[in-house]
């Protein structure tokens with residue numbers, strides 16, 4: 001059991017990559033606190049996990065709300081007694097809007113969730129981690145956080161911000177036992193694109209020019225196994241990396 005007696009909060013844990021990460025952690029002995037604003041999916045996932053014998057707790061959270069983030073951590077500590085791992089997995093897309101088509105409402109929403117959510121979660125958890133002598137943060141960045149042309153402007157900017165926060169937190173708090181790393185996947189088979197209701201067709205065309213050079217998409221489990229490695233002692237000397245998980249797409 002690589003995460004025995006550990007407690008992990010996973011934002012966006014009701015679906016997709018977050019759910020796969022929560023399952024991977026629970027199978028390795030972790031108690032998992034799932035934080036998501038889709039209440040129905042959250043309840044279903046918590047019930048599914050508990051029926052499998054996992055220790056799962058659900059908390060309805062909008063990561064763009066400071067009050068919700070406070071409650072997410074406080075309720076998780078109240079329920080499980082401690083928190084050792086925070087996975088900032090929540091994220092939404094930007095309709096692939098190219099720079100000249102960016103709408104303020106999309107910019108604000110994506111920044112508030114994808115960047116603000118990571119900042120707020122980290123801001124709340126770091127004092128707890130430093131007080132207890134350490135803790136682990138795993139952020140979900142994206143290939144859009146390490147390359148320039150694979151998404152819309154806002155999503156690309158947001159994921160670069162996630163990469164920057166990852167390195168900043170690792171370098172600022174590493175000496176106090178905090179490890180903070182990020183995963184940068186290419187395309188993963190989840191329902192993420194359902195958050196797009198109105199594509200910018202120009203932006204979409206530009207951002208998908210290179211998809212012919214992409215080997216294949218990933219399963220959520222392939223990303224979860226990386227998140228498990230980053231949360232376990234096996235990665236104890238790794239801090240501040242943004243790990244591409246893209247079958248070599250960004251290497252091309």
Ligand SMILES: NC(=O)c1ccc[n+]([C@@H]2O[C@H](COP(=O)([O-])OP(=O)(O)OC[C@H]3O[C@@H](n4cnc5c(N)ncnc54)[C@H](O)[C@@H]3O)[C@@H](O)[C@H]2O)c1
Nearest residue numbers: 012015016017037038062063090091142187188190191192
């Ligand atoms: N799927 C991909 O191809 C891909 C590629 C690279 C990076 N990522 C990143 O991985 C992460 C997870 O993506 P996914 O594909 O699993 O997405 P998903 O849409 O399958 O799941 C995201 C979850 O986050 C929840 N959520 C959305 N907004 C929220 C909010 N404001 N507060 C709380 N919960 C909220 C949703 O309800 C959902 O359960 C995201 O950060 C995404 O940017 C995904």
